[in-house]
Amino acid sequence: MTPLWLIPLIPLAGFAVNGLLGTRLGKSFVSVMGVGAAALATVAAYSRLIPYLSGGQGTFIETYGSWIAVGDLSLDLAFRLDPLSALMLSFVTFVGFLIHVYAIGYMRGEATNAGYARFFAYLNLFMFAMLVLVLAENFVLMFVGWEGVGLCSYLLVGYYFDREYAAAAGTKAFVVNRIGDYGFLLGMFGIFTAFGSLSFSEVFGKAATDPGRYAPALSLICLCLFVGAMGKSAQVPLYVWLPDAMAGPTPVSALIHAATMVTAGVYMVARCNVLFRLAPEVMLFVACIGCFTALFAATIAIVQSDLKKVLAYSTISQLGYMFLACGVGAFTVGMFHVMTHAFFKACLFLGAGCVMHAMHDDLNVHHMGGLKKKMPITYMTFLIATLAISGIPPFAGFFSKDAILSSAFESHEPLGKVFWAIGLFTAGLTALYMFRIVSLTFFGTFRGTSEQEHHLHEAPRSMTGPIIVLAILATVGGWVGLPAVFGENANLFARFLSPIVTPIAGRELAHEGLPHAVEWLLMAVSVAVAASGLYLAWVWWGKGEGRVPARLAATYPRFYALLVDKWRVDELYAFLFVRPFEWLARVLWKVVDVLIIDGILNATAFMVELTGDFLRFLQTGNVRNYALTFLLGLVALLVFVIGAI
Amino acid sequence: MIGSIPLSDVLLASGALFSIGIAGVLLRRNAIQIFLSIELMMNAANLALLGYGAAMGTHEGQIIVFFVIAIAAAEASVGLAIFVALFRHTETIDVNKIRLLKW
Numbered sequence: 001m002t003p004l005w006l007i008p009l010i011p012l013a014g015f016a017v018n019g020l021l022g023t024r025l026g027k028s029f030v031s032v033m034g035v036g037a038a039a040l041a042t043v044a045a046y047s048r049l050i051p052y053l054s055g056g057q058g059t060f061i062e063t064y065g066s067w068i069a070v071g072d073l074s075l076d077l078a079f080r081l082d083p084l085s086a087l088m089l090s091f092v093t094f095v096g097f098l099i100h101v102y103a104i105g106y107m108r109g110e111a112t113n114a115g116y117a118r119f120f121a122y123l124n125l126f127m128f129a130m131l132v133l134v135l136a137e138n139f140v141l142m143f144v145g146w147e148g149v150g151l152c153s154y155l156l157v158g159y160y161f162d163r164e165y166a167a168a169a170g171t172k173a174f175v176v177n178r179i180g181d182y183g184f185l186l187g188m189f190g191i192f193t194a195f196g197s198l199s200f201s202e203v204f205g206k207a208a209t210d211p212g213r214y215a216p217a218l219s220l221i222c223l224c225l226f227v228g229a230m231g232k233s234a235q236v237p238l239y240v241w242l243p244d245a246m247a248g249p250t251p252v253s254a255l256i257h258a259a260t261m262v263t264a265g266v267y268m269v270a271r272c273n274v275l276f277r278l279a280p281e282v283m284l285f286v287a288c289i290g291c292f293t294a295l296f297a298a299t300i301a302i303v304q305s306d307l308k309k310v311l312a313y314s315t316i317s318q319l320g321y322m323f324l325a326c327g328v329g330a331f332t333v334g335m336f337h338v339m340t341h342a343f344f345k346a347c348l349f350l351g352a353g354c355v356m357h358a359m360h361d362d363l364n365v366h367h368m369g370g371l372k373k374k375m376p377i378t379y380m381t382f383l384i385a386t387l388a389i390s391g392i393p394p395f396a397g398f399f400s401k402d403a404i405l406s407s408a409f410e411s412h413e414p415l416g417k418v419f420w421a422i423g424l425f426t427a428g429l430t431a432l433y434m435f436r437i438v439s440l441t442f443f444g445t446f447r448g449t450s451e452q453e454h455h456l457h458e459a460p461r462s463m464t465g466p467i468i469v470l471a472i473l474a475t476v477g478g479w480v481g482l483p484a485v486f487g488e489n490a491n492l493f494a495r496f497l498s499p500i501v502t503p504i505a506g507r508e509l510a511h512e513g514l515p516h517a518v519e520w521l522l523m524a525v526s527v528a529v530a531a532s533g534l535y536l537a538w539v540w541w542g543k544g545e546g547r548v549p550a551r552l553a554a555t556y557p558r559f560y561a562l563l564v565d566k567w568r569v570d571e572l573y574a575f576l577f578v579r580p581f582e583w584l585a586r587v588l589w590k591v592v593d594v595l596i597i598d599g600i601l602n603a604t605a606f607m608v609e610l611t612g613d614f615l616r617f618l619q620t621g622n623v624r625n626y627a628l629t630f631l632l633g634l635v636a637l638l639v640f641v642i643g644a645i
Numbered sequence: 646m647i648g649s650i651p652l653s654d655v656l657l658a659s660g661a662l663f664s665i666g667i668a669g670v671l672l673r674r675n676a677i678q679i680f681l682s683i684e685l686m687m688n689a690a691n692l693a694l695l696g697y698g699a700a701m702g703t704h705e706g707q708i709i710v711f712f713v714i715a716i717a718a719a720e721a722s723v724g725l726a727i728f729v730a731l732f733r734h735t736e737t738i739d740v741n742k743i744r745l746l747k748w
Contacts, residue, residue: 104684249718585735619746619747620744620747621743621744621745621746621747622740622744622747623679623743624670624671624674624740626680627670627671629670631667631671
């Protein structure tokens with residue numbers, strides 16, 4: 001049986017080799033090393049997962065020794081394999097591997113060996129950190145991975161560090177994440193204070209067996225943890241970094257900012273479901289934030305013209321859905337959406353990368369059009385992923401999104417129906433904006449320059465291969481989680497993940513399930529809404545060539561401008577936080593540092609100089625003056641000595 | 646012999662020589678004269694050493710004086726060489742006119 005430690009260690013080794021030697025060893029070696037590490041990690045993970053799935057599926061904890069032992073705090077270096085980490089492990093390694101393969105083709109044009117090696121080294125480091133994050137058995141080890149993926153995100157967003165906007169985007173991602181990380185840290189401190197331990201099994205065990213004792217402290221703790229999740233998973237109000245993170249290379253956007261890292265927040269909330277369930281008001285808060293984020297990001301996505309930006313806002317919106325699911329208590333459903341989203345969103349981003357290559361790095365959808373004929377494979381896969389994200393059966397997104405909506409509908413919170421209604425509306429918006437970019441990109445006639453038109457070509461096989469695999473997954477990936485109407489045990493996925501939602505003493509999991517008629521109805525409604533979103537987008541942008549939306553924009557110019565400016569949230573933050581902070585920094589610089597600290601120093605030096613300026617006139621150069629001074633000094637000394645006797 | 650002269654007389658003579666030396670150093674302008682005055686002060690010190698040595702009945706005083714004379718000879722040669730060099734450059738050994746080391 002493959003030990004768990006081996007799985008993250010392989011990409012770490014890949015990182016070390018590529019990072020230390022890659023520059024000298026050339027591109028082909030770096031490709032083999034980087035992709036090989038990802039492939040080996042995938043093989044190692046699946047060689048462990050397949051026996052795990054066929055066997056008992058319990059919880060395996062592998063302890064490799066004591067890590068930190070200070071006072072009351074005792075942490076083990078331990079990994080954990082349970083259904084939740086198994087799920088994450090399966091798609092982090094596999095999707096990660098596909099994106100590594102894609103990156104070979106995508107980064108081929110990279111000018112220098114050093115840049116190429118750096119890219120693959122960082123990708124491997126990311127894999128390592130993400131695997132540590134999902135396999136960790138205690139909060140601190142999880143935090144190591146959590147920070148590691150944040151670091152890699154920063155490094156890869158700022159990969160083109162010679163472009164100012166990319167460097168700024170990297171910094172923004174890091175700083176905004178830091179705010180969330182602070183919340184996570186506070187949450188960990190809270191957990192240690194309340195439970196005296198940071199090990200998952202111990203903390204969750206204590207909370208589940210004695211909820212009355214711990215519940216009061218948990219509201220604050222869960223709130224802090226959720227702030228961490230907000231930062232990492234780009235929820236309102238900490239979502240602002242994700243659209244900017246698109247400054248990184250497209251494989252990075254696909255791997256880190258769509259498929260894996262940004263779902264770490266959802267994973268963490270699902271991991272801590274015992275704690276969150278004991279803090280119902282925080283759950284409600286999670287659901288509200290998720291629901292609002294889903295709608296908010298979708299409204300922005302409709303009017304953006306940058307292909308990757310639309311996908312970024314759609315990622316934020318889908319992450320909102322996942323938190324909505326967690327907030328209404330459907331943790332397994334949230335994780336289901338994490339998985340299906342990883343497939344179709346990675347597929348979309350990689351497709352966008354192919355388009356970007358064909359278009360000479362131009363991402364403006366208004367310059368595209370008619371790419372269907374030139375790039376058939378990209379078109380087909382992009383279309384499949386779009387149908388999946390829009391929630392059209394039988395594609396993967398339908399099952400997960402429908403499960404989220406029906407969980408919201410049946411949630412016992414009074415707001416459940418509201419969540420459902422907003423979620424449904426957002427699903428319509430999702431279909432609208434996704435099919436908008438499909439229409440603008442692939443249908444109609446080409447609107448770019450003739451130079452671009454000549455350059456249009458299908459991507460190389462190393463790029464189309466991964467997209468095809470992801471498109472297949474985006475098609476069939478949802479079938480593991482069929483809704484209950486297909487039979488009591490149709491939902492393999494929910495059954496597989498059910499052990500992670502451990503029962504809490506004294507609080508039964510009240511789950512009645514909806515009547516089948518209602519469930520069919522909900523499904524029909526959501527499909528109808530998604531289909532009408534698609535149809536509207538087709539009529540507006542596909543057939544109508546954007547005349548109707550242009551007229552709408554002209555009718556409400558201020559509202560349209562507000563949407564194009566992304567509700568001016570960045571400007572609001574700049575006004576509320578960035579500029580006051582810059583002002584404070586300027587005060588510290590100009591007043592405290594330059595004026596006070598440097599002032600004290602310079603004043604001292606000036607005094608010394610001034611004294612010297614006067615005293616130097618004592619140096620007459622006349623030897624006899626010196627001799628006289630010498631004598632006077634001697635006399636004074638004698639008088640002093642004799643006087644003392 | 647110096648032992649037959651009272652110590653106070655020896656010290657008075659030494660003090661007088663020393664004072665003459667100081668006066669010479671401070672008042673003279675010719676570098677060689679200043680130099681001779683310094684020699685005078687040194688010999689005043691030698692005289693005091695001899696007087697004390699005789700009064701205490703030991704030989705150390707005389708031994709130190711031999712050293713001083715030997716070193717003074719070396720010092721004199723160095724000093725005179727400097728004056729020669731100085732004179733070649735500036736055509737003068739009037740210390741009032743040689744004021745290079747000032748602000």
